[in-house]
Amino acid sequence: MDKLKRAFKLLVLLGVLVGLFALALRWRTHRAFAGRAHRNVAGVPVESQSRVAIVFGAGLWRGGGPSPVLYDRIAAAAELYRSGKVGKLLLTGDNRFHNYNEPAVMRDTALRLGVPAPDIVLDYAGRRTYDSCYRAREIFGVRQAVLVTQAFHLDRALYLCTALGIDSHGLAADRRAYPRRSRFWWQAREIPATLSAWGDLHLCHPTPILGEKMPIAEMRQAK
Numbered sequence: 639m640d641k642l643k644r645a646f647k648l649l650v651l652l653g654v655l656v657g658l659f660a661l662a663l664r665w666r667t668h669r670a671f672a673g674r675a676h677r678n679v680a681g682v683p684v685e686s687q688s689r690v691a692i693v694f695g696a697g698l699w700r701g702g703g704p705s706p707v708l709y710d711r712i713a714a715a716a717e718l719y720r721s722g723k724v725g726k727l728l729l730t731g732d733n734r735f736h737n738y739n740e741p742a743v744m745r746d747t748a749l750r751l752g753v754p755a756p757d758i759v760l761d762y763a764g765r766r767t768y769d770s771c772y773r774a775r776e777i778f779g780v781r782q783a784v785l786v787t788q789a790f791h792l793d794r795a796l797y798l799c800t801a802l803g804i805d806s807h808g809l810a811a812d813r814r815a816y817p818r819r820s821r822f823w824w825q826a827r828e829i830p831a832t833l834s835a836w837g838d839l840h841l842c843h844p845t846p847i848l849g850e851k852m853p854i855a856e857m858r859q860a861k
Contacts, residue, residue, distance in 0.1 A: 660833040667832055671796040675789065675808040679714070679721050682784055682809055689782040690854055691715045691724040691809075692774055694795065694858050695731025695740040695764055696787075702737075704747050706787060706814065712744055714811035715786045716751035724784055727759050728774060730764030736783075759854055767791070767831075768838050769846035771799040779853035780804055788812050790824040794832050801839050 668801060671756045676682045690801065696708035704712065731740030741760040748758055764770035774780040782805045785795045789810040791846050799806040838844055 641719060656833075660829050662857070663836055663850055664829050664832045667797050671793050671800075671808070672684050674796055674806065675792045675810060675844075677789075677812075679718050679723070679809065682718065682721075682723050682807055685782065685807075689724050689726050689761075689784055690726045690730045690778075690780050691786050692730060692770065692780070692783045692795075692799070693720050693744065693786045694768035694770055695729075695744065695789070698738065698740060698743055702743065704743055707811075707816070708740075708744065709747060710788070710813040711786050711811040712747045713751060713813060714809055716748055718784060718786065718809055719753050719757065727753060728759045728761060728778060728780065728783075728854065730766050730774070731769040733762040734765065737813050758818055759852075763847040763849075765846070767795055768798055768835060768844070771795070771802045771804065772846050773848070774799070775803050776848060777851055779851065782806075784809055786811055788816075788824070790821070790828055793826045794828060794835055798835050798839070815860055 693711050696711060697702050697705040698708070699705055713728075715762040718724055719727060727746065729741050731744060733739050733741060739762075741762050741764075745760055749755060761770065761773055761778070763773060768833045774783065781803075783799060785792065785799060785806050787795055787808070787810075789812050792808040792810055794806050796806050
């Protein structure tokens with residue numbers, strides 16, 4: 639019984655330590671990338687016209703349309719494109735299930751918002767933020783990017799893409815008042831998600847689904 643109590647106490651202590659580390663990591667990530675997270679298109683610096691906007695998937699409605707969060711990401715990216723600060727949109731999302739094609743819905747939405755089809759590139763294997771950033775570099779040859787997502791997710795996306803070799807700025811796509819309960823859940827979820835990102839970068843080094851290289855720079859030249 640005493641051994642069980644000691645083991646339980648050790649597990650509790652370990653859990654507390656992991657939790658404190660996760661909180662500290664989340665805070666540090668936010669502080670480290672605050673200067674690269676911009677609230678509007680006007681704040682995004684013009685550094686290179688070869689930059690790509692990476693737009694992360696955020697789920698579809700049951701009817702097949704984009705969720706409000708996803709729509710806002712695409713709308714923000716379309717505005718960024720019209721400003722001339724990026725030349726291509728890389729729409730990255732999940733397509734692993736039957737009748738669930740996130741990138742295709744993202745493309746259709748971007749087209750309706752006035753982005754020309756030749757300047758839209760789809761990544762069908764962006765199952766996680768880590769996968770999207772990894773594939774952006776390895777498959778699509780992205781070296782400079784503006785990451786388009788909501789503010790709650792932007793720190794982690796900047797952390798991952800920067801660590802994986804992409805010089806990144808971020809554009810917050812908060813274009814409406816989201817429900818308070820959702821905002822609380824999103825912020826809470828980012829604590830373990832940032833810890834998981836740290837583990838992927840420094841411990842596990844997973845390799846996502848890869849495939850044929852399709853450098854976006856060559857697509858631009860061909861155009």
